[in-house]
Amino acid sequence: MTTNWQPTASIETLRQRARLLAKARAFFHARDVLEVETPVLGRGGSTDVHLVSLSTQARTERGQRRLWLQTSPEFHMKRLLAAGSGPIFQLARSFRDGEVGARHNIEFTMLEWYRPGFDLDALIEETTQLVTALLPRAPGPVVRHRYRELFHTHLHIDPFNASLDGLRALAAERGQMPLSTLEVESRETCLDLLMSLVIEPQLGQGELSVVVDYPARQAALARRHLDGEGDWVASRFELYVDGIELANGYHELTDAREQRERFDEDNEERRRLGLSEVDADQALIAALEHGMPEGAGVALGMDRLIQLALGKARLEEVLAFATPHC
Numbered sequence: 001m002t003t004n005w006q007p008t009a010s011i012e013t014l015r016q017r018a019r020l021l022a023k024a025r026a027f028f029h030a031r032d033v034l035e036v037e038t039p040v041l042g043r044g045g046s047t048d049v050h051l052v053s054l055s056t057q058a059r060t061e062r063g064q065r066r067l068w069l070q071t072s073p074e075f076h077m078k079r080l081l082a083a084g085s086g087p088i089f090q091l092a093r094s095f096r097d098g099e100v101g102a103r104h105n106i107e108f109t110m111l112e113w114y115r116p117g118f119d120l121d122a123l124i125e126e127t128t129q130l131v132t133a134l135l136p137r138a139p140g141p142v143v144r145h146r147y148r149e150l151f152h153t154h155l156h157i158d159p160f161n162a163s164l165d166g167l168r169a170l171a172a173e174r175g176q177m178p179l180s181t182l183e184v185e186s187r188e189t190c191l192d193l194l195m196s197l198v199i200e201p202q203l204g205q206g207e208l209s210v211v212v213d214y215p216a217r218q219a220a221l222a223r224r225h226l227d228g229e230g231d232w233v234a235s236r237f238e239l240y241v242d243g244i245e246l247a248n249g250y251h252e253l254t255d256a257r258e259q260r261e262r263f264d265e266d267n268e269e270r271r272r273l274g275l276s277e278v279d280a281d282q283a284l285i286a287a288l289e290h291g292m293p294e295g296a297g298v299a300l301g302m303d304r305l306i307q308l309a310l311g312k313a314r315l316e317e318v319l320a321f322a323t324p325h326c
Contacts, residue, residue: 008316020306027130033087038076040093044281046071047266052097053278069095072110072299075284082287089113102314106323114297120251123296127247128208135309139241140207147214154199159191160231174198188217204240211238222250249298256288
């Protein structure tokens with residue numbers, strides 16, 4: 001039996017990748033944003049029910065301890081912000097179990113940066129500037145879409161007021177799956193399915209699509225605010241090009257009490273769904289209690305952006321060794 005040892009990306013593609021990474025670094029260096037490095041192992045993982053964190057048992061000075069491979073460098077970078085780092089960015093190795101496909105790999109590169117003093121509008125402007133600088137052709141104008149309006153346009157429903165049974169039935173129909181497979185799924189899971197199956201392919205076609213005003217339950221680590229209809233929504237955005245989600249940005253939550261409550265709510269939902277609980281990162285809570293500056297931050301899938309820039313069909317074509325070949 002012959003073992004396939006060769007890289008999944010060509011050497012020329014890896015040269016092009018290196019040039020794009022250097023260009024991204026130059027973008028931030030020109031803006032006096034400090035490049036940092038943080039651990040891939042952390043005290044806690046992501047409690048988000050839609051993410052699967054990987055963990056390992058490690059021998060430490062305190063004995064055997066479970067450590068978590070980070071789904072993004074967010075927790076550590078926010079601790080640096082609380083320590084007074086100022087604006088920072090990182091090209092970080094991140095890990096999400098089960099994410100394999102044309103646009104996914106279990107281990108991937110996340111470009112993440114934080115801007116104390118920025119609001120969401122300023123961060124959207126900087127994110128679109130970076131994406132435009134790295135793509136070989138202009139993706140078109142920047143167009144903002146409200147989450148609620150997208151569901152009105154493409155599915156003829158109000159995602160804030162539709163019944164859970166109705167959302168489950170619609171998700172089963174559009175996903176061509178038995179309704180029974182969704183009988184325990186939450187409102188947010190059904191909305192995520194409809195977003196990915198129906199709406200996302202329409203976004204970023206001839207434009208840079210920025211989606212705002214997600215439901216408050218999808219705030220994750222972002223603040224919440226009231227929209228024009230009087231509903232609580234998440235202070236976050238997502239950026240799409242050619243139907244591909246590239247970036248997810250937040251007006252960052254700095255309230256330690258609220259963040260602890262959200263971690264607890266996530267694990268409660270995990271228990272309800274029969275999923276394993278994930279250790280919440282208490283070091284992040286302590287950093288928020290100390291005080292993290294107001295500001296905004298964004299995570300961008302660097303491998304996906306490189307895939308788009310180089311016109312590759314699959315993510316593995318821009319990785320030296322994709323997960324099954326590593």
